[in-house]
Amino acid sequence: MSRVGVFRVERGNVEEAVRRAIDAVGGVDVDRGEEVIVKPNIAFHKDPYGAINTDPLILDAVLKILREHTSRVVVVESDSTSNYAEVRAEQSGIMEVVRRNDAKFVNLSKDEIVHVTVAGRTLRLPRTVVEAQYLVNVPKLKTHEDTVITVALKNMFGVLPEKNKAVFYHPILEEVIPLVNAACKQNLIVVDGLTAMEGRGPIAGSPVTMNLVMSGRDPVTVDAVAAHIMGFNPKKIKIITKTYDLGIGEIDLEKIEIVGEPVERVARKFRAPRAVTGVIADGTMALRVLFLNTATPQPVGKKVRVGVIGCGKIAEYLHLPGYNGLTNVEIAAVADLNEERLEYVKRKFGVTRTYTDYTCLLEDKQIDAISICTPPHLHKQMTVEAVEHGKHVLCEKPLATSTKEAYELLNEVGNSKFFVMPAFNYRFTPSVRMVNEIISRGKIGKVKSAMVTFKSDQRVWNAVTPFRFIEKSGVLSDLGPHVIDMLHYFLGDVDKVNDIKARAERYGVYDRVNIDLTMQNEAEVKVGLHWFSDSIIPSFQWKIEGTKGTIKFDVLRSPYAVNISWDGKRWQRYAVEHILKDITDKVVMAVKRTHYSYSAEINYFVQCVANKTPPSPTLLDGVKCVETMERISQKI
Structure with a gap:
């Protein structure tokens, strides 16, 4: 009979609860000298309520116990759209736990890739995980708007090496997760249930204090018990049933031995996720946590x-x-x-x-x-x-x-x-980060087209060294890189430069440019760059149309909000600040020539320097931008 441990954390003694949970399922059966791979959940670089990532206290206890059996412990994670693995690990406190326990950290996105065939499907997976001698999964107890819950099964989705996993896998998420779990055999699972998450998981939900530690040997059995504790029927959760159909674990609670606390004693009804947009309307704390705090020291x-x-x-x-x-x-x-x-x-x-x-x-x-x-x-x-x-x-x-x-x-x-x-400072604007999240999660479907208009009056800027008026490219080299970088950020690489029209009307160099592009994802893009503006406040307007919805926003005039139409008629505002903040910031921009993204970018750069973590955007992002800009310039 499959066995799952369920234990309360008494008097704040996390390590004791973790030890009891591991012992309940047979302990750590590692031969001295074997390498142990540990996969925590590091979903985001910030976790102010302790409900997003694997709690450092849980991971610390797991690593300490493993180190009693072997000196070769490796913690792994891959890059994601939220940030690089090393950055998330460092800023969430996970890397400090790794160092304290003399473990190694491996970014799976940089690992050697092997091709594994499961049930007739071939996956690209990191060799470190596929060939692990002993694999320990340390997930978080959370809801998830795409998979209902995210515990052991969904945590293994994080071993996939692609940074933008949504583009590759979200349309077939319920097919891929079972295959990954079948390809990567887990020897031990320890679930962090100290502070769980309900509602709009896995990042924007609400914290729930549970003070639990769970354990098991296979992800299906663990997730089945976790689902019951959270008030969900595991037989209605597709990632559980489809993995069970591959011959992994047990789904029937009556056939699972529960050691420790009975399920009914610790269970509570979690608010279900609502798979609507992935973001929440008007000034919620969840959006502030996700997209606003990058400007705070x-x-x-x-x-x-x-x-x-x-x-x-x-x-x-x-x-x-x-x-x-x-x-x-x-x-x-x-x-x-x-x-x-x-x-x-x-x-x-x-x-x-x-x-x-x-x-x-x-x-x-x-x-x-x-x-x-x-x-x-x-x-x-x-x-x-x-x-x-x-x-x-x-x-x-x-x-x-x-x-x-x-x-x-x-x-x-x-x-x-x-x-x-x-x-590329505009990447650090809350509205830009929101749009990237919405597109990468597939919320507006496949992007069909985009219209971008950037207007900035050079007479207002009054540069000390007017080199912009010496180079013939003018507005193209001034404003163009910002547009191209954001297109790369949102939609990937440019496939074709279809047409470009450039005129010199006021400054003796190109001050009005229109560009037609086709992206590699087949989206058609029209860009307008102008050194003329209808206001002393510049504007950077975007309209992105997908098969399921349309986004419009102005990076400069409304940095805290985006508007989305789901039906092609009504527009709904999604924001991290009240509309009054937008208005006051416009005045500040006009007077002081500043923008939210300025301080956010500098603060982020300093964090990366201080913590010795690689930044995003990367050097290669900058190189790719120069390459695309040259392709456009050659068309004039």
Whole structure:
């Protein structure tokens, strides 16, 4: 008879409950020297209520017990649309647990891929998991809007190596999860039921205090018991029944031996997930947690000393105030050829050292990271030199002035332990992050088309070095990279550049450009770039049409909200802030020339530097943007 352990955590003693749960199903049967692979649930990089990820206390107890049997313990996770595996592990506190227990961490998205055939279907899976000598699954007890619950079975979906798993698997999610579990035999399962989640799981639901630890040997039996505890019928949950049909586990509660607490004593009725949009309307706490907190200073590993090269308007409005607003950052030095700008910046931001030769700044061994805010033709050279001097780099777009230069940059610094992050600040806007989540989860179906219009009046910006008016490409090289990066972020790579029309009407360079593109996912895209605006507040409008719904939003004028039409008639607003916040921020933008994404990007970059975690967007994202921009320019 299959056995499942169900134990309460008494008096806060998590380790004792984990030990009792593991002992109840036969203990850790690992031979000394065997390698043990541990898969926790690290769904998101923030978990303020302890209901999203495997609780570090549970993982700590599991690793401590495993280390009593073997010294070879490896914790694994893969990249996802929310962030890279290392970033999620670091910022959620999981990586600290890994280090404390002398375990290794492996990003499965970087692992060697093997092809495994199960029930006539072939899967791409990481070799580390497929060939594991002993595999331990440490999931979270949560609801899930696509699979009803996410416990042991759904947690194994996270071993798939693709970053955007939704694009590859969400339409066939209930088919893929059973196959993954059949291909990856689990030897031990320990379920974190300290703080569970109900409602809109797996991320935007509500926390439920359960103080439980569960254990078992196979995912079907564990999930069947978990479903009963949560008030669901496991025979109506497809991922359970379809995995059971593959010959795994037991689904009938009467045929399962429960050790510890009887199910009826610990059960409660969880609110069911509502599979509607994946987001919640108007200012809910869940949306604030998911999409807003990136601009709030977060705890980091150490104080970061930064230098800024180039003291023009982008440094004055974005980089310098962003660093100045963080308590764990010191602006150690700035560099610029213009001595008047150096003196102005020194007074305004309290900088201690200034240089007219940027190489003197790079030679300062105490500086950890550099912002490069110079004209584009200097970006590649300065980035290479900064990395060679042991600095992490945040470089304004574009990273280089040609595809050849961009790939040279990638080859020269791509394997360095010091990272390069392209400054695509609009990715950090709450509305942009919401749209990426909605599209990647398939909520508006297959994207058919997109219309993008970016208007920004250059007379308002009044750049210190007017290099934009020297290059013939003008508005294309100024606003184009932002559009292209977001298209890559939302929809993937560009397949064809169908047409481009460029005119010089006011500035002697191209100041009005229209572009027609076809994406690799077959979506048709029309882009308008204009150095003319109907307001001193710029606008960056998007309309994205899918087979199930249409999204429209303005990145600049309404950074906290998106509007979605599900029926082609009515529009519904989804927001992380009240509409009054949008209005007041428009005034601030007009007066101070700032935007929410500015501080959010700087804060994120500093976190990555302090915690030594790779950023997203990546160097390759910046290279791909340069490559697409060159393809467009060649069509003029």
